[in-house]
Amino acid sequence: MKICVCVKHVPDTAASIKLAGDKGFEDSEIKFVSNPYDEYGIEEAVSLVEKQGGEVVIVTLGKASAVTTIRSAMAMGAHRAILVKTDSQFLDSDLTAKALKAAMDQDGLPDMIFTGKGSVDTESFQTQYRLAKFFGMPVVNEVSNLIIDEGKAIAQREIEGGEKQVIQMSLPCVIGATKGLNEPRYPKFPDIMKAKKKEIKEIDLLDLGIEASQGKVTLEKLESVPERSGAKMLEGSVDDQVTELVRILKDDEKVL
Secondary structure, three states, rough: OOOEEEEEEEEEEOOOEOOOOOOOOOOOOOOOOEEEEHHHHHHHHHHHHHHOOOEEEEEEEEEEHHHHHHHHHHHOOOOOOEEOOOOOOOOHHHHHHHHHHHHHHHHHOOEEEEEOOOOOOOOOOOOHHHHHOOOEEOOEEEEEEEEEEOOOEEEEOOHHHHHEEEEEEEEEEEEEOOOOOOOOOOOOOHHHHHHHOOEEEEEEEHHOOHHHOOOOOOOOOOOOOOOOOOOOOOOOOOHHHHHHHHHHHHHOOOOO
16 A cells, blocks of 8 residues: 655744744744644555555645655654645645645545644645646545545544534545644664665756746735734723723724
8 A cells, every 4th residue: 555645844833933024934043843734644544555565655835855754754653755846835735735746646546535634824624625636636634533445445533512523435535634643753873874764866846847936825925913902991880891891893903
């Protein structure tokens, strides 16, 4: 069984982000990590291959620095990787899915594709669906339990009201992993050392016939979240406070 896992190189959620102009941010000094939801996909893929045989291939779209994230995935047990290189910080989900598919097409059709349920940076939650559309595969997102048996995937996910939904699909398929599917392993030192010797094939985005400018979504502007001012205490009678509150919401905050 050949399983591809799409892994995104994202800023650590604890990192302090500084904007560079209005369409980018300083990324040279902040810590980047594997998208946490993707790690559930890595663990599930590695566990399946350990039981059934085959290989796990990591597929990443990002800057050359994303190699650190790829090595971490390899230390968890992935066998090799493909890095589609681009200097762009922001690529929409449509272009991202096209680039990932093109890389996988070159490598040969996988039996399964794992992604995380979404990425913690842009949170678009679209790439897995677009991948499935481009490949013509069935897809289920936010999968918290998975059984693979006789060429079929039985996926469970939680829906509104705490109910469980179970979906059966034929392979190949796309699975969006989430918390609860498994407990991602912590690589041991020997695994980290072995990962340094595993193959990473690098491909330029342009060599796939794709340009960063071809995205369907255009980033217009990035802004820092304004600092909140201190709380304002209203004084006077209840009627006076209500009148002042309405004035603030209407004149100052412009929400009425």
